[in-house]
Amino acid sequence: MEIGDRAKRIVGDISRSSQTDELASPDQDDDPACKGSKEGVSVNKSVLHPPLRLLLLPLLLPRSTSSPLHARTQSTKPIRRAWPPLFATPPSKQWHQQRRRVAALSSRPRHGETDRSMKKPGYLRSSGSFKKLLLSFGHRVAPTKPAPAPDDDKESSPPLPSTEKPAWQCFSYEEIHRATEGFRAGNLVGQGGSSEVYRGALPDGRAVAVKRLLGAAACERRERDFLAELGTVGHARHPNVCPLLGCCVDRDLYLVFAFSARGSVSACLHGDGEPAMGWEARYGVAVGTARGLEYLHKGCRRRIIHRDIKASNVLLTDDLQPQISDFGLAKWLPTEWTHRAIAPIEGTFGCLAPEYYTHGIVDEKTDVFAFGVFLLEVMAGRKPVDGSHRSLLSWARPLLNEGKTEALVDPRLAGGGYEAEQARRLAFVASLCIRAAAAWRPSMTEWLASRQVTLAS
Numbered sequence: 001m002e003i004g005d006r007a008k009r010i011v012g013d014i015s016r017s018s019q020t021d022e023l024a025s026p027d028q029d030d031d032p033a034c035k036g037s038k039e040g041v042s043v044n045k046s047v048l049h050p051p052l053r054l055l056l057l058p059l060l061l062p063r064s065t066s067s068p069l070h071a072r073t074q075s076t077k078p079i080r081r082a083w084p085p086l087f088a089t090p091p092s093k094q095w096h097q098q099r100r101r102v103a104a105l106s107s108r109p110r111h112g113e114t115d116r117s118m119k120k121p122g123y124l125r126s127s128g129s130f131k132k133l134l135l136s137f138g139h140r141v142a143p144t145k146p147a148p149a150p151d152d153d154k155e156s157s158p159p160l161p162s163t164e165k166p167a168w169q170c171f172s173y174e175e176i177h178r179a180t181e182g183f184r185a186g187n188l189v190g191q192g193g194s195s196e197v198y199r200g201a202l203p204d205g206r207a208v209a210v211k212r213l214l215g216a217a218a219c220e221r222r223e224r225d226f227l228a229e230l231g232t233v234g235h236a237r238h239p240n241v242c243p244l245l246g247c248c249v250d251r252d253l254y255l256v257f258a259f260s261a262r263g264s265v266s267a268c269l270h271g272d273g274e275p276a277m278g279w280e281a282r283y284g285v286a287v288g289t290a291r292g293l294e295y296l297h298k299g300c301r302r303r304i305i306h307r308d309i310k311a312s313n314v315l316l317t318d319d320l321q322p323q324i325s326d327f328g329l330a331k332w333l334p335t336e337w338t339h340r341a342i343a344p345i346e347g348t349f350g351c352l353a354p355e356y357y358t359h360g361i362v363d364e365k366t367d368v369f370a371f372g373v374f375l376l377e378v379m380a381g382r383k384p385v386d387g388s389h390r391s392l393l394s395w396a397r398p399l400l401n402e403g404k405t406e407a408l409v410d411p412r413l414a415g416g417g418y419e420a421e422q423a424r425r426l427a428f429v430a431s432l433c434i435r436a437a438a439a440w441r442p443s444m445t446e447w448l449a450s451r452q453v454t455l456a457s
Contacts, residue, residue, distance in 0.1 A: 167237075168234055168244045168245055168246045168247065168256075169245070169246040170246060170247060170248065170249070171246045171247070171248045171254070171256060172248065172250055173248060173250035173251050173252075175202075175248075176200075176210055176248045176250075176254055176256070179200035179201055179202055179208060179210065180198040180199070180200040180210050181200070183198055183212070184198075187199045187200060189209065189263075193214075194213060194214055194215065194222075194225070194328065195211050195212060195213050195214055195328070196211070196212055196214060197209050197210065197211050197212075198210045198212070199259055200259075206245075206258070207258070207259035207261070208245060208256050208257065208258065208259050209256070209257045209258070209259040209260070210254055210255075210256055211254065211255040211256075211257065212252060212253070212254050213225070213226055213252070213253040213254075213255075222253065223253070225328060226253045226255075228330070228331075229255065229327045229328050229330065230244075230247055230255065232304055232327045232330045232331075232332070233327040233330070235300065235301060235302070236295070236296065236300055236304070238291075238292060238295040238296075238299070238300075239288075239291075239321065239323075240288045240289065240291050240292030240295065240321065240322055240323055240324060241292050241295065241296070241323060241324050241325075242257055242258065242260075242315055242323040242324060242325035243257065243258050243323075244256070244257055245257060245258060257325065260315035260316055260317060260323065261318060262315075262316040262317065262318065262320070263315070263316065264311065264312045264313070264314060264315050264316070265285055265311040265312075265314045265315075265316060265322065265378065266310070266311035266312040266314075266383075267312075268316065269311060269377070269378070269381050270381070270383060276381070276410065276412035276413065278413075278417070279413055279417060279418035279419060279422075279423075281320050282378045282379070283419075283422050283426070284320060284321075284322075285314070285316070285320070285322045285378060286374075286375055286378055286426060287448075287451070288321055288322040289309075289314055289322045289324065289371065289374065290371065290444050290447060290448055291444075291448065292322065292323070292324045293306070293309070293324070293367055293368075293371060293444045294443075294444035294445055294448060296324070296367075297364045297367070297443070297444060297445075298444075298445060302332050302333075302334075302335075303332065303333040303334075303335070303364070304327075304330055304331075304332065304333070305330060305331045305332075305333050305362050305363065305364065305366060305367060306324065306327065306329070306330050306367050306370075307329040307330060307331060307346070307347055307356075307362065307366060307367070307370075308326060308328070308329045308330075308346075308347050308348060308351075308370070309324070309351065309367050309370035309371055309374055310348050310351050310370065310373070310374060310377075310384065311374060311377050311378070313325055313326040314374070329346055329347065331362060333362075333363065333364075338363065339361050339362060339363040340361075340362055340363070341359070341360045341361055341362070342360050342362050343360050345357050345360060347370075348384065349384070349385060350373065350384030350385045350391050350392060350393065351369075351370040351373045351374075351384055352369075352370075353365065353366045353369035353370070353438065354369075354436050355438055356369075361438075363438070364443060364444075365438035365439075365441045365443075366438075368433050368441045368442070368443065368444070369433060369434060369438075369441065371433055371444070372429070372430045372431075372432070372433025372434040372441075373392060373393065373433075373434065375426055375429060375430040375433065376392055376393075376396050376408070376430050376434075377392060378426075379408050379409055379410065379423065379426055379427065379430070380392070380396065380408050380409065380410055381410035381411075381412065382395070393434060396408060396430075397434075400427060400430070400431040401431075405420070405423050405424050405427045406420075406423075408423070408427055409423055425451075429442070429447055
């Protein structure tokens, strides 16, 4: 089809769609675009809108070497054209910036496209990056160098402020594998939903508990939980908090703790064939656990909310000193915050505070509620939820309200096997800790202070 015929058809369509519009400018007579071509193209100037005239300009101009546009295209000098030829003026600076933005966005990977290296877990993507992160917190024990002899001729510079670093270290996989005898099944001492614990021994004779995190190797949540637990318990230093000895990130994620030969409080209370724990040991466990919680809430550099205080997470040393362990659910609580909201709700059924399992609100009083359940478990020797799915709280609340302390004590200690005054005080503290309103619960500092006053009097 000839260009003239195409132009006639387009102009005819436009003229039929707009019958009475008079949009032509006064200087249309001098416009070469409206005079037609040598091929007989006649354009009705009264019906062409200026933008439409610009679109029809390439079709209406004659193909002649005398045309100014044709003369520009036939020029021997190359013309760099960074904008469409229909623009009357060069585009602005903003137009070029927009083009650069579009080019930058088009060069990014599309949605759903990931690099092959991103499929690997974070601690295996780059060589040594994950280890460098860990070494920034902990360090291997290096041989100490002798201090240089003081020079009397030079003035002694003031000592630099000491930066306290955690005492844990990074172990290699060979050291962990050798300590646990290749993760032998006979060394498995505990297993949970997200981890398993093996007993082992280091070359220097120290007994250790190696916690291996379970889950897919490329699971980002597993890495996040590992770093959260490492950053939480790695800074805690207290006799009633289980000490962290080190970690390992070779081939998998491992945490190394000091091994407790006596196991947990739950094993001593509910273990088959185990003799009943004496009252003096139970009372010491209650006081020591309260001191550990007070340190996490007040004494540590950052407030730590454990979120899973229970008898199975409190270990016993050889001299029956309690140590809080398993910081897998622990959270930081900044100084400026009164509480924080957490989702999803995690913990042990029967030990969760009402404001936590209804609204996800976490603060120090969340651990106080769980500590109250822990006190009842230590006193009564009953689990938070027994085999008949009955809650320890539903069983103990009526007895606490009626003041029947002797009915709360473990029957195996009946007949003068406990001190009545201490049992009465523990029952009273437990009744305060399990209150529904968080504001009515005491803090660990308040209870320990009142205990000191009672002992002094």
